[in-house]
Amino acid sequence: MVHCCSADPGGAPRRDSYALPALFRLSACALLGVSVSAASAQELVVNGGFETGTFAGWYVPPNGPPHLPNPAFFEVSFGAGHSGERYARLSSTLLQFISQDIPTVAGTDYELSFWLRVPGILIGEVFTVRWEGEPVFQEFVGGIQPLPWTQFTVPLTANITGSFLEFGQTAFPGEYHIDDISVVQVPAPGAGALLGMAGLLALPRKRHRQ
């Protein structure tokens, strides 16, 4: 967090205040404010919260009737999502994935975040995330009690430009609920420039205290 515009307690002038003219301080703070906005991480997942009410942006396996030997059930449902009102239900006997192409840049670091819920008993089931075809998350998610919405985060690096992200499970007849899937660059673009500007603003103050 960058501190630059906080007022002194009680409004009293401080002897060790910035040695910069007031107008410059205001301009610099305003500029930093713009930079903070510019440094906000851009969301790379399309329809990660499923608030479209559909799987728009996602590749999804075809559904199979539940009574078949190898059923598959993928649906965007309404009500009690982690955020908003929509979330996705994932359930299949065979390991099947929903997936999306993420517009990454090779050699860049990202953070994946997603929220899972298990509405019933689900013992011994592994939830799998693959990134560029390789597993990056394989954990037992569930148990003898329903699991409320729980966040998982995974640090990622793009080895290629344009990364393929997949979420897979074999939960049938149980199911996983997933919501708020996010991939953002870390650190956010512009953060380095922002830190540099913060250093420039801090420099006159250090000199004043010598």
Ligand SMILES: [Ca+2]
């Ligand atoms: Ca949602």
